[in-house]
Amino acid sequence: MDSSLQDAHLIALLDRIAARDAPGGRHPDGEAALRELYDLTSGRLYGLAVRVAGNREWAEDVLQEAYLNIWRIAGNYREALSPPLAWMGVIVRSRALDFLRRRTSERADAGLQLDDAISETVAGDSPDPLDTSQASEQAWALHECMRKLEARQREVLSLAYLRDLSHSELAERLKLPLGTVKTWIRRGIEQLRGCMARFA
Numbered sequence: 001m002d003s004s005l006q007d008a009h010l011i012a013l014l015d016r017i018a019a020r021d022a023p024g025g026r027h028p029d030g031e032a033a034l035r036e037l038y039d040l041t042s043g044r045l046y047g048l049a050v051r052v053a054g055n056r057e058w059a060e061d062v063l064q065e066a067y068l069n070i071w072r073i074a075g076n077y078r079e080a081l082s083p084p085l086a087w088m089g090v091i092v093r094s095r096a097l098d099f100l101r102r103r104t105s106e107r108a109d110a111g112l113q114l115d116d117a118i119s120e121t122v123a124g125d126s127p128d129p130l131d132t133s134q135a136s137e138q139a140w141a142l143h144e145c146m147r148k149l150e151a152r153q154r155e156v157l158s159l160a161y162l163r164d165l166s167h168s169e170l171a172e173r174l175k176l177p178l179g180t181v182k183t184w185i186r187r188g189i190e191q192l193r194g195c196m197a198r199f200a
Helices: 003-021 030-053 056-076 084-106 114-123 133-147 151-162 167-174 178-199
Strands: none
Touching: 003 030, 003 056, 003 084, 030 056, 030 084, 056 084, 133 151, 133 178, 151 167, 151 178, 167 178
């Protein structure tokens, strides 16, 4: 479909969604319009959610939140300000960043896992993940590889490389022998290298 025709169609769907609660008469097919909007746009917006959230399961949650938000605020869309897909993309990106911030704030213990580090990276001052899809794919691959490590090994690696703790600081914090910490880090790195090589 021509982009201008597609834009016009998406705008019409947003108008129908917004009109469902219009004073003087509800639009009877607001839900049908949302379903059609979802069918037309969810593939592209899901890809955006994956790039920002860095995790496919999280992206599904983000997408659900985003479409609920679109349902609520469809009347706020202004054609003069942006194309409809770009406007929806901003909503998806905003929901994804909010989701990542919530995950970070919900975890207060010192042994943060890698998913928290990814959340902080995406929501922080790092390059925009929309512009660095390759980096996001690598972050996803690293996350998947980290998940395959034993829990304590994952914790040691996360603290060592993401919190920049020395081996002795790790041993003291985790109440472990220094030799054990060094062994876990060495073995963990070997496993990560092997796993990441399969994603390369």
